[in-house]
Amino acid sequence: LGANDWPLILTASGTGAMEAAFLNAVSPGSSIAVFHAGRYGERWMDFARAHQIHTYEITAPYGHTFDLEEVKQLLTRAVSLKAVFFQDSESSTGTRHRTQELVALIQRHQPQALIVVDAMTGLGVHPLSIQSGIDVLITGSQKSMGIHPGLSLLGLSERYLNQLHELHLPRVYFDLRKEFEAQQKQVTAWTPAIGLMGALGTSLDRIHGLGGAQVLQANANLLANSLRAALDHWGIPLFSKYPGDSVTAFMLPEAGAFIQRLKEEENLVVASGQGVLEGQILRIGHLGFISANDMAATITGIERTFLKIGASYPHGALAKAQSFLDQAPRL
Amino acid sequence: LGANDWPLILTASGTGAMEAAFLNAVSPGSSIAVFHAGRYGERWMDFARAHQIHTYEITAPYGHTFDLEEVKQLLTRAVSLKAVFFQDSESSTGTRHRTQELVALIQRHQPQALIVVDAMTGLGVHPLSIQSGIDVLITGSQKSMGIHPGLSLLGLSERYLNQLHELHLPRVYFDLRKEFEAQQKQVTAWTPAIGLMGALGTSLDRIHGLGGAQVLQANANLLANSLRAALDHWGIPLFSKYPGDSVTAFMLPEAGAFIQRLKEEENLVVASGQGVLEGQILRIGHLGFISANDMAATITGIERTFLKIGASYPHGALAKAQSFLDQAPRL
Numbered sequence: 001l002g003a004n005d006w007p008l009i010l011t012a013s014g015t016g017a018m019e020a021a022f023l024n025a026v027s028p029g030s031s032i033a034v035f036h037a038g039r040y041g042e043r044w045m046d047f048a049r050a051h052q053i054h055t056y057e058i059t060a061p062y063g064h065t066f067d068l069e070e071v072k073q074l075l076t077r078a079v080s081l082k083a084v085f086f087q088d089s090e091s092s093t094g095t096r097h098r099t100q101e102l103v104a105l106i107q108r109h110q111p112q113a114l115i116v117v118d119a120m121t122g123l124g125v126h127p128l129s130i131q132s133g134i135d136v137l138i139t140g141s142q143k144s145m146g147i148h149p150g151l152s153l154l155g156l157s158e159r160y161l162n163q164l165h166e167l168h169l170p171r172v173y174f175d176l177r178k179e180f181e182a183q184q185k186q187v188t189a190w191t192p193a194i195g196l197m198g199a200l201g202t203s204l205d206r207i208h209g210l211g212g213a214q215v216l217q218a219n220a221n222l223l224a225n226s227l228r229a230a231l232d233h234w235g236i237p238l239f240s241k242y243p244g245d246s247v248t249a250f251m252l253p254e255a256g257a258f259i260q261r262l263k264e265e266e267n268l269v270v271a272s273g274q275g276v277l278e279g280q281i282l283r284i285g286h287l288g289f290i291s292a293n294d295m296a297a298t299i300t301g302i303e304r305t306f307l308k309i310g311a312s313y314p315h316g317a318l319a320k321a322q323s324f325l326d327q328a329p330r331l
Numbered sequence: 332l333g334a335n336d337w338p339l340i341l342t343a344s345g346t347g348a349m350e351a352a353f354l355n356a357v358s359p360g361s362s363i364a365v366f367h368a369g370r371y372g373e374r375w376m377d378f379a380r381a382h383q384i385h386t387y388e389i390t391a392p393y394g395h396t397f398d399l400e401e402v403k404q405l406l407t408r409a410v411s412l413k414a415v416f417f418q419d420s421e422s423s424t425g426t427r428h429r430t431q432e433l434v435a436l437i438q439r440h441q442p443q444a445l446i447v448v449d450a451m452t453g454l455g456v457h458p459l460s461i462q463s464g465i466d467v468l469i470t471g472s473q474k475s476m477g478i479h480p481g482l483s484l485l486g487l488s489e490r491y492l493n494q495l496h497e498l499h500l501p502r503v504y505f506d507l508r509k510e511f512e513a514q515q516k517q518v519t520a521w522t523p524a525i526g527l528m529g530a531l532g533t534s535l536d537r538i539h540g541l542g543g544a545q546v547l548q549a550n551a552n553l554l555a556n557s558l559r560a561a562l563d564h565w566g567i568p569l570f571s572k573y574p575g576d577s578v579t580a581f582m583l584p585e586a587g588a589f590i591q592r593l594k595e596e597e598n599l600v601v602a603s604g605q606g607v608l609e610g611q612i613l614r615i616g617h618l619g620f621i622s623a624n625d626m627a628a629t630i631t632g633i634e635r636t637f638l639k640i641g642a643s644y645p646h647g648a649l650a651k652a653q654s655f656l657d658q659a660p661r662l
Binding site: 011012013016019043046047050051052148149150169173174175190191192193195196 | 342343345346347350374377378381383471473479480481500502503504505520523524525526527
């Protein structure tokens with residue numbers, strides 16, 4: 001995460017960590033900005049509405065990202081913002097938002113604003129660091145770290161930590177002042193999910209042994225490129241106009257039934273979309289410990305299913321994917 | 332838990348579930364009452380202060396419970412209360428509060444008040460049920476159910492569920508409306524700690540196979556009685572004036588060093604107190620899958636340590652404890 005201090009670990013899944021970051025950044029009467037273009041980014045609006053915080057909003061259609069000129073204009077005309085919230089990787093659409101360009105615009109036009117980035121599926125996939133001007137980077141145990149869900153991690157900037165003792169929104173379980181104080185002493189404020197803590201340590205040792213997060217990043221990039229090459233071979237466009245490397249989304253006719261066949265007949269677990277995208281798209285993950293061989297199995301299983309249902313996509317995508325898979329590291 | 336519906340399961344430890352019960356019971360401008368006499372009961376005051384809720388408070392010294400006449404007078408003179416909060420088992424002092432007497436007083440004098448009982452260490456030890464007039468009963472995965480921490484369960488009354496859609500305090504992750512709606516469909520509102528969910532199922536099957544929660548209750552009662560008999564033999568008084576069956580607390584000179592010896596030399600893990608009681612008391616648990624043989628090992632290890640440090644407590648407490656241990660069920 002690139003922070004000077006150890007990240008804070010919460011016993012809660014990602015939405016809990018997002019709300020914790022929100023409650024500890026915003027004060028009653030603050031104005032904030034939220035950029036969102038998918039189901040996960042929309043959560044920031046849930047917090048803003050529930051906690052009744054005045055919010056400037058920028059949206060984009062699902063699969064798109066934010067217009068930087070629109071962002072610049074909003075940041076210029078807005079009152080002084082307490083914080084800005086967005087996703088790095090919007091995994092509901094397979095989109096990577098332009099985090100560093102957004103950070104640069106916020107730093108130029110709203111230098112006082114805390115920059116809170118949900119990197120649940122971005123961390124370990126795209127290069128991201130508190131050192132690059134982000135104040136909060138959020139991730140979870142079940143993404144790049146590859147263990148069960150139940151823990152979230154928040155990397156925090158010095159600036160965020162220095163502001164923790166200002167008046168913020170009411171909270172106890174998600175009071176990061178208490179967590180910071182406790183975790184400085186190597187304990188947690190509240191009873192932690194101790195089994196997951198042990199698993200997290202093992203996973204981090206494993207990532208360290210592989211050569212660090214950059215090896216996972218390179219792997220995710222090669223796997224994403226391999227699937228993009230296969231999709232190109234099949235003539236299927238990517239759902240996202242700004243595809244990230246954590247998950248690749250694409251539309252397919254009768255996607256729900258196709259996913260069911262993959263699960264039952266090929267032993268492949270692939271996600272569909274959420275909300276309006278349910279049954280419309282397939283989403284295939286590349287992050288964490290998903291290997292080149294897993295990806296080859298997935299592409300093969302998709303082609304076997306194409307054959308079975310008599311779909312007319314050209315066969316043989318694996319040959320196009322393989323040049324990327326051959327370069328992927330051993331996990 | 333005795334509720335008509337399945338309990339709601341949250342990915343959070345006990346304090347999170349307590350705050351969830353609080354946020355979904357109380358509205359801005361509500362008045363509430365909190366009864367507390369230990370570190371866990373004090374958490375209700377943390378929520379009341381953080382969320383700025385007008386609170387009537389009844390306290391008792393650590394190891395004591397609430398004076399029922401004082402409770403009655405407070406309930407009589409208070410304005411109409413939205414909710415009342417207290418612990419069933421205050422495990423920081425080994426005290427069992429008089430839950431059913433408190434419920435009866437609240438029902439008589441503040442019939443509209445929601446009754447929220449933290450039964451983290453009370454459930455599976457003392458008979459407790461939503462059917463007895465309690466509106467929220469809270470427990471956690473790491474207590475009687477004997478698995479790792481990380482999940483909390485809330486049993487809710489029909490009355491509490493019917494009031495969920497009234498205006499309450501701001502919350503998203505802990506919004507029990509969303510959880511109820513999702514869990515009615517056998518999913519959770521947010522990503523759950525899925526590994527712990529599986530373990531919870533296994534643990535509940537095991538408890539069912541033993542004959543249900545009443546077998547765990549009988550076991551805890553016999554184990555608590557066995558340790559009380561041993562303490563009586565040693566001439567050591569109980570710390571609590573109202574001892575519960577989930578944990579037995581007693582003072583011992585240099586308790587911290589004694590606990591350290593138990594751990595290093597006897598392989599026995601025993602808790603000390605918290606806050607002002609740290610290093611003052613020993614706390615020995617009886618709840619969940621702690622067996623008669625575990626208890627015998629604990630009593631023996633304590634006596635072996637008495638011998639080693641040259642303490643003058645009479646030897647042979649196991650003979651007094653054994654009549655209780657012999658009756659304990661097979662776990």
